[in-house]
Amino acid sequence: MKTPRLTSILSCALLASLTLAGCDRTIETLDSGGPLDAMGAPSDGDSETPTGDACSVPGEAITCGDDESTAYCSLIESEQALQFGPCLTLEERECEPGDWKHVPGPAAPPVDEEEDWGDPCSGTDYLCEIEGGVPYWAEQYCDTPLVLSFDASPVEMIAAESTPAATFDISMRDDSCISTDWPSAVTPWLVVDLDGNGSIDGGHELFGSGTSLVDGSHARNGFAALAEFDADGDDDVDGADPRFAELMLWRDWDADRVSTPDELTSLLDSGVERLPVEFEIAVECDERGNCGVQRAAFEHSGGVGELVDVYLTCH
Known part of the structure; x- marks a missing residue:
């Protein structure tokens, strides 16, 4: 189908001064192999070229x-x-x-x-x-920590490219991705300072697939990690559980992925008296591939929020 196209294009070049309008119509309407671009070459067609129409809702x-x-x-x-x-x-x-x-x-x-x-x-x-x-x-990797959304709105993420020098090992594995998007301080991490050094040093101190369970395995999701704090088995982690006081929120105000004492607050000081370990599945993804998957409602002093296990895409 290339020969008729080439013939048409050459004819246009030779007779441009006489039949430019007619040649233009030939290029526009020549069929069989897909449309031509402005130079008369085959275009990629609709299957490869975005329409370019503006939209506002990813996934619509x-x-x-x-x-x-x-x-x-x-x-x-x-x-x-x-x-x-x-x-x-x-x-x-x-x-x-x-x-x-x-x-x-x-x-x-x-x-x-x-x-x-x-x-x-x-x-x-x-x-x-x-x-x-x-x-x-898209393959989903083992980067699934819990964050808290106090108004139950979608988790706010900061693009990895915005802080290129900042890294953090979330999954604590040999093939860990250390460059993911990062939650804003509005939707903080749930954390525990396991070694008591006053900082959060890796995914093992978050609640997610980087958490090592009592049996030595990695948690399959953040709620499985949190469940190990539910000592009385009532499906809530609260003041009746011995380790509840260890739970904190990390609001990384400067998004440098390095925790400081002023960025860590206890759950009680944040108005949260209990967190559920039971969850439901409701997949919600942003345009960069980060997906909230497991989620559960929790109460706090200001209303009702959502505890979300976020699957982070490696960047």
């Missing part, structure tokens, strides 16, 4: 095209803006945004989808994310 889907294809809203890196991507048919979509799947490891037990989002540290979890307007299966 709209119907487009004659065959009821779908376009998705996502961050377009080249434009640094939220735009709708290409129109994709059902066959062109690898997955639907928000879907997840779990591939068990060799010794991993079966996954009950009603109760668990999978074990991020035994086998592999995949979440359907969007990049450039195209859904794909």
Whole structure:
């Protein structure tokens, strides 16, 4: 199909002064192999080129095209803006945004989808994310600490690129990612100073998949780590549990990923008298791939908030 295109383009070049308008129409309407760009070369077509229409809600889907294809809203890196991507048919979509799947490891037990989002540290979890307007299966790593949202709004994250020199080992593993997005002080980490040195030194002092449990394994999520503080087994960690007073919040005001004494406050001083260890699954992702997965409501002196286990994307 390239020969008719080349012939048409050469004809335009030779007869430009006489038939420019006609050649333009030829370039625009020549069929069979897809549209041509302004220079007469084959374009990538709708399957690869984002539509460029502005949008405001990451993951939003709209119907487009004659065959009821779908376009998705996502961050377009080249434009640094939220735009709708290409129109994709059902066959062109690898997955639907928000879907997840779990591939068990060799010794991993079966996954009950009603109760668990999978074990991020035994086998592999995949979440359907969007990049450039195209859904794909993204592997989820073992970076799942608990944060507190006091007004139950989405977790506020600071882009890793905003603090390029700041690193923090969240998962405490040989292949750890030390450059992830970071929660703002509005949605602080739940932490415990295990060695009593006055600072939070790694993911082992957060509540997530970097936590080492009593049996020596890593916690499969933040709520599993918190459950070890529930000594009386009543599904709440509160003043009746001996280690409740050890729980603190880390509000990293300068986002340098280095804790200081003024950034650490006890739960009680923050108006929180108990935290639940039971949770529900409600996947909510931002445009950078960070996803709140397990979550539970908690009460505090100012109202009702949400305790969220956040799956962080490596950057």
